[in-house]
Amino acid sequence: MTGPMTTDDLRKAFSEQLMGLRESVIQPLFDAADGMRADLRARGWSEAVIDPVVAAWLAATLAKIAGGGK
Template sequence: MNDPQPLSDQGQLAGILLNLQESMAPIYDAADGVRAELLSRGWSPGAAEQAAATWLCAAIKSMWNQKP
């Protein structure tokens, strides 16, 4: 049987995840904007979604590859 993590470790993990969520929110919002812009220019919903998803993946990859 596994012992549960100490409460302080869980609190640290929760803080890290909250910071990650806050860091990612602008990227998700921008991807939504990319999709909306493409739709407004007459792209099909499927094509706009695919292009926005590709942009989102590249943006996330770029974020993780940045050196502090």
């Protein structure tokens, strides 16, 4: 039987969970944003318009995730 987790154990576990979240949730969103940027560029959209559109979508999507979709 193991004893209670130390602060270092908790930090390590928390860090590992964050990395898992980054790989499974956040990275695919950035990949989708990159794909959206490439698609808009291929459709002839102006670079001056593409970045704000993609940034707004990404920010809104991350906010939904952080807020539980509220």
